[in-house]
Amino acid sequence: MNQERLLLTGDDAVALAALHAGVELGTGYPGTPSTEILETFDRLGGRAQWAPNEKVALEVGIGSAFAGARTLVTMKHVGLNVAADALFTATYTDVDGGLVIVSADDPGMASSQNEQDNRHFARAAGAPMLEPVDSQQAYDYTWLALELGERWRIPVILRLTTRICHAKTVVCPRPPGQRRVPRAASSRPDDAQIERRFRRDIPGRVMIPAFAKPAHHRLREKLAAISDWNEAEGPMTVHPAASTNDPNGRSDADPDGTPRLGIIATGVAAMHAHEAAPGVRQLNIGLTYPLPLTRIRAFAAEVDRLLVIEEGDPVLVEDLRAAGIPAEGKPERFRFGELDVARVRRIVAGDDTAEPAPAKGKPPELCQGCSHRGVFEALRDLDCIVAGDIGCYTLGVLPPFSAMDTCVCMGASVGVGLGLRHALPDDEARRVVSVIGDSTFVHSGLTGLAEMVYNPPKTGHLVLILDNETTAMTGQQEHPGTGRLLNHTPTARMSFEAVARAMGVQNVEVVDAADKHLSLKERISALLARDETSLLVARQPCVLAAPKIRLYEKAAAEARTQTSTACAAVTDQ
């Protein structure tokens, strides 16, 4: 029988591997380029759910892994900043079930506010890190991350980048006989009868200083053991595998005395390097933390010029230099943006001249019919100072609106707006408005609102929630404010206005942004004039999501009717 040959994105490959490896829970927060992992996992039949933010997702994941379940937690690179508090201590603990944390980095910022390099997190938190070069390795390394994590009882980071997440390459999955099923779904009597019980392990999981001190030592011992494993049998490849013309393995020894070049590469950059420097000896490393330094040293000894090809910060090259391995990095200009074949050719050639500017295409814009348009027209006309946030509505910064003055991170609109109000003279402070989306408000706006109530500026403040009833930017995902789960079926709905009133916000108003008789300008002006704390929810579904939302609501109504009919039938009996 022919082996199954699928053309998958890296995201889909991770989801498929999670399914095949028996992952019992996938959780995360939507973020390009990671979003599709959980959506696919759900579509394939896995249990997937959106968390309010990445920190909560990782905390749920830690608990699930403590209970022995294989667990997948997904996020984009900046999401790991939010989850970092959990991560840095989770590595001290002993997890029973494999816990894979997907960090999807976005070098070049296709859809992000920065291009931070999350390889630093592996080193800072002491978390082993795997970096696939394509979808096949994304599939294989998801399995490997679970297996390594269970063997050493440690969370493992699977670092993807945009070109791994969203590129489609061929994947041959493990044959059915080599897969695992979640215990709950298993039809095998042996599996079904294993009842999961809580295993108490206070020194391994309660990180008070008395237990955390030995736990930190245990973490370093685990990493040392994983490093030994990486040296002996870790995932790495040398190309070409063996010389065909030189018994000493110095395949590209050049008779005219040209220095022998060797390349060390990771992630998708390894693929660019193969193409840019064909025939050159190349070492690709899969488990990039902790590094197999002995193997790298041996590779380095075979060449005269050791070149490190890595996207982003000079992380690997600095590790090699710190270990006393003379390695050449890339010129500083290649720290910025993605690498590609042309850029790697330049690095190999030592060409540090200016690169051709990429063609300027048409920039994105708020959709025609977008509910945010009216809000930004009003803010522009009122000459407000707008503390903005992360989402589609960040496009309010572009003409014809040009109505956004700050954008830093998820939830920052509220705190930054308050800070501006504290520091500006009163006449300017009264023009400051914080603008935040519905999903972003749940993610990181709630604590900002607590700050507004606790430390109100003397001119008061106005927070505007642009509630389009979906996480629009990342492709219309559900969140706690929509009242629907990841798979769009109903659950409890969080009310922003009720939360704000309960927190003590002085004025809480909700408007239908689609209302033709509404003057947003008047409503905003009136609230700005009050020197009080205010929350205005401008509600109108995303124009792209609205037809789908109607379908979900119809399906939910039908399900309710069926349930009540069934209940009535039971009562009748």
Place this chain on the structure above:
Amino acid sequence: MRSLQGIAGSALERCDGPAGDSAFVPSPFLPTIPSIASQSPLSMITNTVIAGLGGQGVVKASDILADAALAAGFDVKKSELHGMSQRGGSVTSDVRFGDPIHSPVLSPMVPAGEAHVLLVLEPTQVEVARPLLHAGGLLIAPDILEDGALKNRKSLNVAMLGALSTALEIGEAHWQQAIQANLAEKLHAINAQAFAIGRARGPGPGLSQGQR
């Protein structure tokens, strides 16, 4: 093209093969895949770029092309940037394919200036995307379809694939299968029609050496 010749001629190990890291050594007598590579047995990777605006179905078109190439037995990689694409901005998607044994695709991205074929769905994007095309490469622009040629403009992406299909060595059955796999059943008929309309206006078989 120099780099592609180099790859096909070097003893590279496959990273992405089903058996993990099994090495392969290409035969010095590389078999040619029909037509498209016949003039240059060593450069057997075909680079295609599809360009347009968000909402036109650029990504869908590249999904269909990639699936058709896979079904035809090629190794395939496809890459584009998502995220902002739904907000009406410029979008390009790269599809590369080659013989799975002798010229597996390495980088998923087509290097700028190395596209053998550039398929553009939106007139304003022709000049924006042109630098991606190899000197002497094949440009297929939307003006091959006269106004009113399509019943539904939403099937423009599939009609343009019809035109592209005449230049690539991928059998029509593979195209039809890929279109059906990527679109809802109620859209099959109109898109089959659109594909046929585009195919009738395509540039025809065989890319020249320059276009390779």
